[in-house]
Amino acid sequence: MTVFVGPSIWRQLQVRTATAMFASMASNPTDERVIWAPLWNDALIGRSRSIMCTEFLNTDADVMVIIDDDIVWEPADFWKIVEGARETHGVYGGAYVTRSTEPHISSRHFAGDELVFAQTPNRRPIKFQYLATGFMAIHRDVMESMLRTEFVDAYGTHRVEECQLGADRPFYPFFSPFFYREGDGRLHYLSEDWAFSNRAHQAGHDVWVDQSIILIHMGWYPFTVRDLNHAEHGLPSTGIDRVEVGGRPESTGEPLIDSLATDIAEWAGDTVGDVRRMMEPEVSAMALNRLWLSRSENEADWYRREDVGLNYITDLAGWHQRGGAPFEHLALAAGKTVLDFGCGIGTWALAVAREGAAVLGVEISPVTREFAAWRAQKYELPISLRESLDGIEGQFDVVCAWHVFEHLPDAEGVLDRLLGMMKPDGILLTDSGFNDASTAQHHIRTDWEQVLESRGLSAVMPEVYQRVAVLA
DSSP: OEEEEOOEESSOOOHHHHHHHHHHHHHOTTOOEEEEOOEESOSOHHHHHHHHHHHHHTSSOSEEEEEBTTEEOOHHHHHHHHHHHHHHTSEEEOOOBOSSSSOOBSSEEOTTOOOOOOOOSSOOEEEEEEOOTTEEEEEHHHHHHHTTOEEEETTEEEEOOOBSSSSSSOBOOTTOOEEEEOTTSOEEEEOHHHHHHHHHHHTTOOEEEETTOOOEEESSSEEOGGGGGOOSSOOOOOSOOHHHHHOOOOOOSOHHHHTHHHHHHHHHTOOHHHHHHHTSHHHHHHHHHHHHHTOOSOHHHHHHOHHHHHHHHHHHHHHHHTTOSOGGGHHHHTTSEEEEETOTTOHHHHHHHHTTOEEEEEOSOHHHHHHHHHHHHHTTOOEEEESSSTTOOSOEEEEEEETOGGGOTTHHHHHHHHHHTEEEEEEEEEEOOTTOTTSTTOOOOSOHHHHHHHTTEEEEETTEEEEHHHHO
16 A cells, blocks of 8 residues: 655645654554645645645555645544545545634534534544645546546536646646535535545545644644633633643642643643643743734733633743742831732732731733632732722732833823822832843833932832832
8 A cells, every 4th residue: 555645735734743743654554655745835725735636646546635734633533534535535635723812713514513622532424515735646547437427517518628738737626626616506616625535425425523633833833722611711722732732831839820731721621731822931922922013902902812812821831830920029028018010810810918018919901800709709819909009099018010100101101190199118029121122012212210219219129129218
Protein backbone atom coordinates (compact mmCIF):
# COMPACT_ATOMS: atom_id res chain seq x y z
CA MET A 1 0.00 0.00 0.00
CA THR A 2 1.12 3.53 -0.79
CA VAL A 3 -0.14 6.81 0.60
CA PHE A 4 0.30 10.06 -1.33
CA VAL A 5 0.51 13.11 0.97
CA GLY A 6 -0.15 16.37 -0.83
CA PRO A 7 -0.25 19.41 1.47
CA SER A 8 -0.91 22.79 -0.09
CA ILE A 9 1.52 25.19 1.57
CA TRP A 10 1.24 28.92 1.11
CA ARG A 11 4.42 30.65 2.33
CA GLN A 12 5.16 28.48 5.38
CA LEU A 13 4.28 25.34 7.30
CA GLN A 14 3.24 25.61 10.94
CA VAL A 15 5.87 24.04 13.18
CA ARG A 16 3.22 22.05 15.02
CA THR A 17 1.81 20.82 11.69
CA ALA A 18 5.26 19.67 10.57
CA THR A 19 5.79 17.98 13.93
CA ALA A 20 2.47 16.13 13.61
CA MET A 21 3.45 14.98 10.13
CA PHE A 22 6.87 13.72 11.25
CA ALA A 23 5.26 11.87 14.16
CA SER A 24 2.70 10.29 11.82
CA MET A 25 5.35 9.09 9.42
CA ALA A 26 7.42 7.70 12.29
CA SER A 27 4.46 5.78 13.73
CA ASN A 28 3.44 4.19 10.35
CA PRO A 29 1.77 1.11 11.93
CA THR A 30 1.68 -0.97 8.72
CA ASP A 31 5.05 0.21 7.38
CA GLU A 32 3.52 1.78 4.29
CA ARG A 33 5.32 3.59 1.53
CA VAL A 34 4.62 7.33 1.77
CA ILE A 35 5.00 9.81 -1.08
CA TRP A 36 5.52 13.33 0.28
CA ALA A 37 4.54 15.79 -2.47
CA PRO A 38 3.77 19.30 -1.18
CA LEU A 39 2.96 22.15 -3.52
CA TRP A 40 4.28 25.55 -2.43
CA ASN A 41 3.39 29.18 -3.11
CA ASP A 42 0.27 28.77 -5.25
CA ALA A 43 -2.20 31.39 -3.98
CA LEU A 44 -5.10 29.75 -5.89
CA ILE A 45 -5.98 26.92 -3.54
CA GLY A 46 -8.40 25.14 -5.88
CA ARG A 47 -5.77 24.95 -8.60
CA SER A 48 -3.12 23.85 -6.10
CA ARG A 49 -5.23 20.97 -4.81
CA SER A 50 -6.25 19.96 -8.33
CA ILE A 51 -2.63 19.79 -9.46
CA MET A 52 -1.77 17.56 -6.51
CA CYS A 53 -4.69 15.25 -7.27
CA THR A 54 -3.52 14.98 -10.88
CA GLU A 55 0.00 14.12 -9.67
CA PHE A 56 -1.52 11.52 -7.34
CA LEU A 57 -3.22 9.76 -10.25
CA ASN A 58 0.18 9.42 -11.93
CA THR A 59 1.44 7.28 -9.02
CA ASP A 60 0.53 3.79 -7.80
CA ALA A 61 -0.85 5.13 -4.50
CA ASP A 62 -4.40 4.13 -3.60
CA VAL A 63 -5.08 6.95 -1.07
CA MET A 64 -4.25 10.63 -1.20
CA VAL A 65 -4.12 12.69 2.00
CA ILE A 66 -4.65 16.45 1.82
CA ILE A 67 -3.53 18.44 4.83
CA ASP A 68 -3.56 22.21 5.33
CA ASP A 69 -0.44 23.94 6.60
CA ASP A 70 -2.12 25.07 9.85
CA ILE A 71 -3.84 21.88 11.06
CA VAL A 72 -2.49 19.79 13.95
CA TRP A 73 -3.52 16.21 14.71
CA GLU A 74 -2.54 13.09 16.64
CA PRO A 75 -0.41 10.58 14.65
CA ALA A 76 -2.97 7.78 15.08
CA ASP A 77 -5.63 10.00 13.47
CA PHE A 78 -3.59 10.29 10.27
CA TRP A 79 -3.79 6.54 9.81
CA LYS A 80 -7.45 6.52 10.81
CA ILE A 81 -8.39 8.60 7.78
CA VAL A 82 -6.16 6.54 5.47
CA GLU A 83 -7.87 3.33 6.55
CA GLY A 84 -11.26 5.05 6.47
CA ALA A 85 -10.78 6.05 2.84
CA ARG A 86 -9.77 2.48 1.97
CA GLU A 87 -12.73 0.91 3.74
CA THR A 88 -15.32 3.27 2.24
CA HIS A 89 -13.64 3.84 -1.16
CA GLY A 90 -14.73 7.41 -0.56
CA VAL A 91 -13.67 10.63 1.14
CA TYR A 92 -12.81 10.34 4.83
CA GLY A 93 -11.50 13.04 7.15
CA GLY A 94 -11.76 15.13 10.27
CA ALA A 95 -13.79 18.29 10.83
CA TYR A 96 -12.32 21.43 12.34
CA VAL A 97 -13.53 24.86 13.36
CA THR A 98 -12.92 28.25 11.80
CA ARG A 99 -10.46 30.68 13.38
CA SER A 100 -12.92 33.39 14.36
CA THR A 101 -14.46 35.09 17.39
CA GLU A 102 -17.46 32.77 16.97
CA PRO A 103 -15.94 29.48 15.76
CA HIS A 104 -18.10 27.13 13.72
CA ILE A 105 -17.50 23.89 11.87
CA SER A 106 -16.06 24.55 8.41
CA SER A 107 -17.89 21.50 7.06
CA ARG A 108 -21.61 20.69 6.82
CA HIS A 109 -23.35 17.57 8.08
CA PHE A 110 -26.73 16.37 6.88
CA ALA A 111 -29.81 17.84 8.55
CA GLY A 112 -30.98 15.81 11.51
CA ASP A 113 -27.63 14.23 12.30
CA GLU A 114 -26.26 14.98 15.75
CA LEU A 115 -22.56 15.78 16.05
CA VAL A 116 -20.78 14.43 19.10
CA PHE A 117 -17.00 14.90 18.88
CA ALA A 118 -15.11 12.82 21.42
CA GLN A 119 -11.48 11.76 21.29
CA THR A 120 -11.26 7.97 21.32
CA PRO A 121 -9.07 5.30 19.68
CA ASN A 122 -12.14 3.89 17.94
CA ARG A 123 -13.38 5.45 14.70
CA ARG A 124 -16.82 7.08 14.86
CA PRO A 125 -17.66 8.10 11.27
CA ILE A 126 -20.74 9.96 10.12
CA LYS A 127 -21.73 10.97 6.58
CA PHE A 128 -21.33 14.65 5.74
CA GLN A 129 -22.67 16.72 2.89
CA TYR A 130 -19.59 18.93 2.56
CA LEU A 131 -16.14 18.46 4.07
CA ALA A 132 -13.39 21.07 4.27
CA THR A 133 -10.07 19.79 3.01
CA GLY A 134 -7.77 20.55 5.94
CA PHE A 135 -7.47 16.90 6.99
CA MET A 136 -8.89 14.61 4.33
CA ALA A 137 -8.09 11.24 2.76
CA ILE A 138 -9.42 10.43 -0.72
CA HIS A 139 -9.52 7.00 -2.32
CA ARG A 140 -8.29 6.75 -5.90
CA ASP A 141 -11.72 5.47 -6.98
CA VAL A 142 -13.27 8.87 -6.17
CA MET A 143 -11.12 10.81 -8.62
CA GLU A 144 -11.25 8.15 -11.32
CA SER A 145 -15.06 8.21 -11.04
CA MET A 146 -15.06 11.98 -11.38
CA LEU A 147 -13.27 11.73 -14.72
CA ARG A 148 -16.18 9.62 -16.03
CA THR A 149 -19.04 11.68 -14.58
CA GLU A 150 -21.11 14.54 -15.98
CA PHE A 151 -21.96 16.83 -13.07
CA VAL A 152 -25.15 18.80 -12.57
CA ASP A 153 -24.67 22.44 -11.64
CA ALA A 154 -27.08 25.37 -11.29
CA TYR A 155 -27.01 26.19 -15.00
CA GLY A 156 -26.62 22.83 -16.69
CA THR A 157 -23.79 20.33 -16.54
CA HIS A 158 -20.01 20.27 -16.57
CA ARG A 159 -17.18 17.74 -16.68
CA VAL A 160 -13.74 17.46 -15.12
CA GLU A 161 -11.44 17.57 -18.15
CA GLU A 162 -7.73 18.11 -18.47
CA CYS A 163 -6.67 21.76 -18.65
CA GLN A 164 -3.54 22.45 -20.65
CA LEU A 165 -3.40 26.14 -19.72
CA GLY A 166 -3.70 27.99 -16.43
CA ALA A 167 -0.84 26.32 -14.53
CA ASP A 168 2.74 25.24 -15.04
CA ARG A 169 1.56 21.74 -16.01
CA PRO A 170 -1.63 20.08 -17.32
CA PHE A 171 -4.11 19.20 -14.59
CA TYR A 172 -7.68 18.08 -13.91
CA PRO A 173 -9.69 20.77 -12.06
CA PHE A 174 -11.18 18.44 -9.44
CA PHE A 175 -11.44 21.35 -7.01
CA SER A 176 -12.76 24.10 -9.27
CA PRO A 177 -15.68 25.98 -7.59
CA PHE A 178 -19.12 26.00 -9.18
CA PHE A 179 -22.71 27.09 -8.55
CA TYR A 180 -25.17 24.53 -7.24
CA ARG A 181 -28.87 24.79 -6.50
CA GLU A 182 -29.68 23.22 -3.13
CA GLY A 183 -32.85 21.27 -2.42
CA ASP A 184 -34.62 24.35 -1.08
CA GLY A 185 -33.98 26.19 -4.36
CA ARG A 186 -31.31 28.55 -3.10
CA LEU A 187 -28.25 29.13 -5.25
CA HIS A 188 -25.08 28.00 -3.50
CA TYR A 189 -21.56 29.04 -4.47
CA LEU A 190 -19.45 26.01 -3.63
CA SER A 191 -15.87 26.84 -2.70
CA GLU A 192 -13.15 24.46 -3.85
CA ASP A 193 -13.47 21.97 -0.99
CA TRP A 194 -17.26 21.88 -0.87
CA ALA A 195 -17.33 21.65 -4.67
CA PHE A 196 -15.12 18.56 -4.45
CA SER A 197 -17.47 16.99 -1.89
CA ASN A 198 -20.45 17.69 -4.15
CA ARG A 199 -18.71 16.06 -7.11
CA ALA A 200 -17.84 13.04 -4.95
CA HIS A 201 -21.52 12.59 -4.07
CA GLN A 202 -22.60 12.98 -7.70
CA ALA A 203 -19.97 10.42 -8.72
CA GLY A 204 -21.49 7.91 -6.30
CA HIS A 205 -19.14 8.17 -3.33
CA ASP A 206 -19.79 9.11 0.29
CA VAL A 207 -18.05 11.77 2.33
CA TRP A 208 -17.29 10.79 5.91
CA VAL A 209 -16.21 12.70 9.01
CA ASP A 210 -14.63 10.83 11.89
CA GLN A 211 -15.94 12.33 15.12
CA SER A 212 -13.22 10.64 17.17
CA ILE A 213 -10.64 13.00 15.66
CA ILE A 214 -10.09 16.29 17.50
CA LEU A 215 -8.17 18.59 15.16
CA ILE A 216 -6.40 21.80 16.12
CA HIS A 217 -6.70 24.77 13.76
CA MET A 218 -3.83 27.12 14.51
CA GLY A 219 -4.71 30.83 14.77
CA TRP A 220 -4.49 33.41 17.58
CA TYR A 221 -4.70 30.32 19.74
CA PRO A 222 -5.25 26.63 18.88
CA PHE A 223 -8.95 26.36 17.93
CA THR A 224 -10.75 23.02 18.38
CA VAL A 225 -14.33 21.73 18.32
CA ARG A 226 -14.43 22.36 22.07
CA ASP A 227 -14.71 26.05 21.20
CA LEU A 228 -18.22 25.31 19.86
CA ASN A 229 -19.62 24.40 23.26
CA HIS A 230 -18.44 27.02 25.69
CA ALA A 231 -20.20 27.48 28.98
CA GLU A 232 -21.36 30.94 30.02
CA HIS A 233 -17.98 32.65 29.74
CA GLY A 234 -16.35 30.67 26.97
CA LEU A 235 -12.59 30.81 27.32
CA PRO A 236 -10.65 29.60 24.27
CA SER A 237 -9.66 25.93 24.30
CA THR A 238 -6.98 23.70 22.79
CA GLY A 239 -8.63 20.38 23.46
CA ILE A 240 -5.39 19.40 25.27
CA ASP A 241 -5.22 19.64 29.04
CA ARG A 242 -1.73 20.88 29.92
CA VAL A 243 -2.07 19.68 33.48
CA GLU A 244 -2.10 16.15 32.10
CA VAL A 245 0.61 16.85 29.53
CA GLY A 246 3.11 18.94 31.48
CA GLY A 247 2.11 18.79 35.14
CA ARG A 248 1.26 21.63 37.48
CA PRO A 249 3.47 24.72 37.67
CA GLU A 250 5.56 25.36 40.76
CA SER A 251 3.62 26.76 43.70
CA THR A 252 4.17 30.40 44.64
CA GLY A 253 3.06 29.79 48.22
CA GLU A 254 0.26 32.37 47.93
CA PRO A 255 -3.13 30.57 47.89
CA LEU A 256 -4.92 33.38 46.04
CA ILE A 257 -2.39 33.05 43.21
CA ASP A 258 -1.93 29.28 43.17
CA SER A 259 -5.72 28.81 42.99
CA LEU A 260 -6.16 31.12 39.98
CA ALA A 261 -6.18 28.46 37.26
CA THR A 262 -8.69 26.27 39.08
CA ASP A 263 -10.81 29.30 39.97
CA ILE A 264 -10.98 30.47 36.35
CA ALA A 265 -11.77 26.94 35.17
CA GLU A 266 -14.57 26.61 37.72
CA TRP A 267 -15.98 30.06 36.92
CA ALA A 268 -15.78 29.61 33.14
CA GLY A 269 -16.73 25.93 32.94
CA ASP A 270 -13.42 25.07 31.27
CA THR A 271 -10.52 22.72 31.99
CA VAL A 272 -7.60 23.71 34.19
CA GLY A 273 -5.15 22.75 31.47
CA ASP A 274 -6.71 25.06 28.91
CA VAL A 275 -6.75 27.90 31.42
CA ARG A 276 -3.06 27.39 32.14
CA ARG A 277 -2.30 27.58 28.41
CA MET A 278 -4.23 30.84 28.13
CA MET A 279 -2.24 32.19 31.09
CA GLU A 280 0.98 31.94 29.08
CA PRO A 281 2.08 35.46 28.07
CA GLU A 282 2.62 34.72 24.39
CA VAL A 283 -1.01 33.56 24.12
CA SER A 284 -2.97 36.11 26.13
CA ALA A 285 -0.80 39.14 25.33
CA MET A 286 -0.90 38.43 21.60
CA ALA A 287 -4.68 38.11 21.68
CA LEU A 288 -5.08 41.41 23.55
CA ASN A 289 -2.70 43.23 21.22
CA ARG A 290 -4.63 42.02 18.19
CA LEU A 291 -7.94 43.05 19.72
CA TRP A 292 -6.52 46.48 20.52
CA LEU A 293 -5.11 47.08 17.05
CA SER A 294 -8.41 46.09 15.42
CA ARG A 295 -10.68 48.15 17.71
CA SER A 296 -13.13 50.70 16.33
CA GLU A 297 -14.42 52.11 19.65
CA ASN A 298 -12.79 54.47 22.15
CA GLU A 299 -10.36 53.13 24.74
CA ALA A 300 -12.79 52.97 27.65
CA ASP A 301 -15.41 51.08 25.62
CA TRP A 302 -12.74 48.67 24.40
CA TYR A 303 -11.89 47.73 27.99
CA ARG A 304 -15.60 47.09 28.62
CA ARG A 305 -15.84 44.50 25.81
CA GLU A 306 -16.55 40.92 26.86
CA ASP A 307 -13.85 39.34 24.67
CA VAL A 308 -11.30 41.80 26.03
CA GLY A 309 -12.31 41.03 29.60
CA LEU A 310 -12.09 37.27 29.06
CA ASN A 311 -8.56 37.57 27.69
CA TYR A 312 -7.56 39.92 30.50
CA ILE A 313 -8.67 37.39 33.11
CA THR A 314 -6.12 34.81 31.96
CA ASP A 315 -3.53 37.47 31.11
CA LEU A 316 -3.68 38.95 34.62
CA ALA A 317 -3.73 35.50 36.20
CA GLY A 318 -0.51 34.59 34.43
CA TRP A 319 1.01 37.95 35.33
CA HIS A 320 0.15 37.49 38.99
CA GLN A 321 1.66 34.01 38.92
CA ARG A 322 4.87 35.51 37.55
CA GLY A 323 5.02 38.02 40.42
CA GLY A 324 3.12 40.95 38.91
CA ALA A 325 0.93 41.87 41.89
CA PRO A 326 2.41 44.01 44.73
CA PHE A 327 2.28 41.34 47.45
CA GLU A 328 5.48 42.69 48.99
CA HIS A 329 3.44 45.72 50.14
CA LEU A 330 0.60 43.86 51.88
CA ALA A 331 1.75 44.91 55.33
CA LEU A 332 1.41 48.60 54.44
CA ALA A 333 -2.32 48.12 53.80
CA ALA A 334 -3.18 45.60 56.51
CA GLY A 335 -6.10 46.84 58.61
CA LYS A 336 -6.37 50.09 56.61
CA THR A 337 -8.97 51.58 54.31
CA VAL A 338 -7.84 50.77 50.76
CA LEU A 339 -8.88 51.95 47.31
CA ASP A 340 -7.58 49.56 44.64
CA PHE A 341 -8.01 51.43 41.35
CA GLY A 342 -7.86 49.10 38.35
CA CYS A 343 -8.15 46.05 40.57
CA GLY A 344 -8.53 43.65 37.63
CA ILE A 345 -9.35 40.15 38.81
CA GLY A 346 -9.01 41.25 42.45
CA THR A 347 -6.04 39.15 43.55
CA TRP A 348 -4.29 41.87 45.53
CA ALA A 349 -7.56 43.37 46.79
CA LEU A 350 -8.60 40.00 48.18
CA ALA A 351 -5.21 39.49 49.81
CA VAL A 352 -5.46 42.89 51.51
CA ALA A 353 -9.00 42.09 52.69
CA ARG A 354 -7.65 38.87 54.16
CA GLU A 355 -5.26 41.06 56.20
CA GLY A 356 -8.17 42.97 57.71
CA ALA A 357 -8.33 45.94 55.31
CA ALA A 358 -11.59 47.52 54.19
CA VAL A 359 -11.20 47.38 50.41
CA LEU A 360 -12.99 49.16 47.60
CA GLY A 361 -11.96 47.94 44.15
CA VAL A 362 -12.59 49.94 40.99
CA GLU A 363 -12.50 48.07 37.68
CA ILE A 364 -13.87 49.20 34.31
CA SER A 365 -14.21 45.72 32.79
CA PRO A 366 -17.53 44.09 33.73
CA VAL A 367 -16.12 40.62 33.03
CA THR A 368 -13.05 40.90 35.25
CA ARG A 369 -15.16 42.67 37.88
CA GLU A 370 -17.63 39.78 37.82
CA PHE A 371 -14.82 37.26 38.26
CA ALA A 372 -13.35 39.28 41.14
CA ALA A 373 -16.77 39.36 42.84
CA TRP A 374 -17.12 35.59 42.32
CA ARG A 375 -13.75 35.00 43.97
CA ALA A 376 -14.65 37.29 46.88
CA GLN A 377 -17.79 35.26 47.50
CA LYS A 378 -15.96 31.94 47.16
CA TYR A 379 -13.25 32.86 49.66
CA GLU A 380 -15.59 34.87 51.90
CA LEU A 381 -13.40 37.97 51.71
CA PRO A 382 -15.41 41.21 51.93
CA ILE A 383 -14.49 43.64 49.16
CA SER A 384 -16.70 46.16 47.41
CA LEU A 385 -16.46 46.66 43.64
CA ARG A 386 -17.34 49.65 41.47
CA GLU A 387 -17.02 50.43 37.76
CA SER A 388 -15.63 53.95 38.17
CA LEU A 389 -14.55 56.58 40.69
CA ASP A 390 -17.83 58.44 40.30
CA GLY A 391 -19.77 58.81 43.54
CA ILE A 392 -17.04 57.49 45.84
CA GLU A 393 -16.92 59.43 49.11
CA GLY A 394 -14.45 59.46 51.96
CA GLN A 395 -10.69 59.29 52.10
CA PHE A 396 -8.47 56.24 52.09
CA ASP A 397 -5.32 55.30 53.99
CA VAL A 398 -3.92 53.55 50.92
CA VAL A 399 -4.65 54.14 47.25
CA CYS A 400 -3.26 51.49 44.91
CA ALA A 401 -2.94 52.07 41.17
CA TRP A 402 -0.77 49.18 40.05
CA HIS A 403 0.12 49.22 36.35
CA VAL A 404 -2.96 51.27 35.52
CA PHE A 405 -1.84 54.81 34.65
CA GLU A 406 -0.10 53.70 31.44
CA HIS A 407 -3.49 52.49 30.15
CA LEU A 408 -5.17 55.88 30.61
CA PRO A 409 -5.28 58.66 27.99
CA ASP A 410 -5.70 61.21 30.85
CA ALA A 411 -3.38 59.71 33.43
CA GLU A 412 -2.71 63.05 35.18
CA GLY A 413 -6.41 63.83 35.56
CA VAL A 414 -7.05 60.42 37.13
CA LEU A 415 -4.00 60.83 39.39
CA ASP A 416 -5.43 64.10 40.71
CA ARG A 417 -8.81 62.46 41.42
CA LEU A 418 -7.11 59.61 43.31
CA LEU A 419 -5.00 62.00 45.37
CA GLY A 420 -8.19 63.82 46.33
CA MET A 421 -9.47 60.52 47.79
CA MET A 422 -6.28 59.88 49.78
CA LYS A 423 -5.82 61.02 53.39
CA PRO A 424 -3.19 63.75 53.91
CA ASP A 425 -0.86 61.17 55.45
CA GLY A 426 -2.00 58.42 53.10
CA ILE A 427 0.07 56.19 50.84
CA LEU A 428 -0.07 55.96 47.06
CA LEU A 429 1.07 52.52 45.99
CA THR A 430 1.85 52.61 42.28
CA ASP A 431 4.05 51.27 39.53
CA SER A 432 3.57 51.88 35.81
CA GLY A 433 4.72 50.57 32.46
CA PHE A 434 5.00 53.82 30.55
CA ASN A 435 8.25 52.59 29.00
CA ASP A 436 6.81 49.25 27.80
CA ALA A 437 6.20 49.82 24.10
CA SER A 438 5.74 46.08 23.47
CA THR A 439 2.22 46.28 24.89
CA ALA A 440 -0.06 47.96 22.37
CA GLN A 441 -2.46 49.29 25.03
CA HIS A 442 0.22 51.34 26.79
CA HIS A 443 0.66 55.10 26.46
CA ILE A 444 4.39 55.73 26.28
CA ARG A 445 5.93 58.62 28.19
CA THR A 446 9.18 59.33 30.06
CA ASP A 447 8.11 62.07 32.48
CA TRP A 448 5.85 60.20 34.90
CA GLU A 449 8.20 60.47 37.88
CA GLN A 450 8.28 64.24 37.31
CA VAL A 451 4.47 64.26 37.24
CA LEU A 452 4.38 62.51 40.63
CA GLU A 453 6.90 64.96 42.05
CA SER A 454 4.84 67.89 40.76
CA ARG A 455 1.97 66.63 42.95
CA GLY A 456 4.18 66.72 46.05
CA LEU A 457 4.74 62.97 46.07
CA SER A 458 8.00 61.41 47.17
CA ALA A 459 9.01 57.74 47.11
CA VAL A 460 9.58 56.53 50.67
CA MET A 461 10.44 53.09 49.28
CA PRO A 462 10.13 51.58 45.79
CA GLU A 463 6.55 52.04 44.46
CA VAL A 464 5.38 53.66 47.74
CA TYR A 465 4.70 57.44 47.70
CA GLN A 466 3.64 59.98 50.30
CA ARG A 467 3.19 63.75 50.15
CA VAL A 468 6.36 65.70 50.89
CA ALA A 469 4.51 68.00 53.28
CA VAL A 470 3.65 65.05 55.48
CA LEU A 471 7.27 63.95 55.62
CA ALA A 472 8.32 67.40 56.77
